[in-house]
Amino acid sequence: MEVTCRVRRYNPTTDEKPYYATYTVEVESTDRVLDVLNEIKWHHDGTLTYRRSCAHGVCGSDAMRINGRNRLACKTLVKEVGDRITVEPMMGFEVVRDLVVDLDSFFEKYKSVKPYLINDDPPPAGERLQSPEERELYDDTTKCILCGACTTACPSFWGNREFVGPAALVNAHRFIFDSRDKGLDQRVGAVGSREGVWRCRTIFNCTDACPRGIKVTKAMEDVKRKLLYD
Numbered sequence: 001m002e003v004t005c006r007v008r009r010y011n012p013t014t015d016e017k018p019y020y021a022t023y024t025v026e027v028e029s030t031d032r033v034l035d036v037l038n039e040i041k042w043h044h045d046g047t048l049t050y051r052r053s054c055a056h057g058v059c060g061s062d063a064m065r066i067n068g069r070n071r072l073a074c075k076t077l078v079k080e081v082g083d084r085i086t087v088e089p090m091m092g093f094e095v096v097r098d099l100v101v102d103l104d105s106f107f108e109k110y111k112s113v114k115p116y117l118i119n120d121d122p123p124p125a126g127e128r129l130q131s132p133e134e135r136e137l138y139d140d141t142t143k144c145i146l147c148g149a150c151t152t153a154c155p156s157f158w159g160n161r162e163f164v165g166p167a168a169l170v171n172a173h174r175f176i177f178d179s180r181d182k183g184l185d186q187r188v189g190a191v192g193s194r195e196g197v198w199r200c201r202t203i204f205n206c207t208d209a210c211p212r213g214i215k216v217t218k219a220m221e222d223v224k225r226k227l228l229y230d
C-alpha cells in the first residue's frame with residue numbers, strides 16, 4: 001500500500017526552524033511505522049535521523065509522536081494508524097535532530113530516585129527470599145523500558161520541567177515496593193520533594209501512553225500513599 005508520511009524535521013545547525021517533510025512510500029499494511037521510517041531513510045532520504053535499536057519493543061529507543069500520540073515506532077503497525085502518518089519528536093525535550101531528543105535530563109532524573117536495590121544488611125548465605133505476594137506488589141513496574149513516552153505525555157511535566165516525571169517514579173516504585181529494599185529514606189529527597197510525586201495531578205496521559213501497559217498513574221498513587229501512611 002502507498003503511505004504518505006509527514007515527518008517533523010529539524011537540524012539546529014542548519015535550519016532556522018522546524019518544518020515538515022512529506023514522503024510517499026510503498027509498504028505493507030502489516031509493516032510497522034519503524035519500517036516506514038527505514039524505507040524513507042534507506043531509499044529516499046538518508047539524512048532522516050531517528051533512534052532505534054531492537055525493533056521489537058524492548059530497548060525503548062524509538063518512542064515518538066505518531067499521529068499525535070506517543071508510541072513506539074516498532075510496535076505501531078501501519079494498519080493501526082492509516083495511510084497518512086505524521087511523525088514528530090516527543091514533546092518537552094530539546095530536539096537534537098529530527099526525531100532525536102536530548103534525554104540527558106530524563107536519565108538524570110531517573111538516577112535521582114536511586115533505581116537499584118539498597119540494603120546494607122549482611123547478605124544471607126543463600127538468596128534474599130521473597131514471597132510471590134511480595135513480588136506481585138511491584139511486578140507491573142518491572143516492565144519499564146525507559147522509553148520516555150509517559151513523561152513526555154504529561155502536562156505537569158510540560159508545565160514544569162523540574163518535575164521528576166512518571167518514568168522516574170515508576171522506577172522508584174519498583175524498588176520502594178520491593179520487600180528486600182531498605183532505601184526509602186534515601187529516595188525520599190527526590191521522590192517526596194516539591195518536584196517529586198506530588199506534581200502528579202492524576203491526568204492519566206502517562207498510563208495511556210505507556211507501550212508496556214504499565215499502570216503508571218496507579219504506581220504514582222501507590223508511592224504517594226506510601227509516603228503519607230508508612
Ligand code: SF4
Pocket residue numbers: 060143144145146147148149150151166167170209210211212213214216
Ligand atoms: S513507564 Fe511505560 S511509558 Fe514510561 S518510560 Fe516506562 S515503559 Fe516508557
Ligand code: FES
Pocket residue numbers: 051052053054055056057058059060061062063072073074075
Ligand atoms: S527499537 Fe527498541 S523499542 Fe523500538
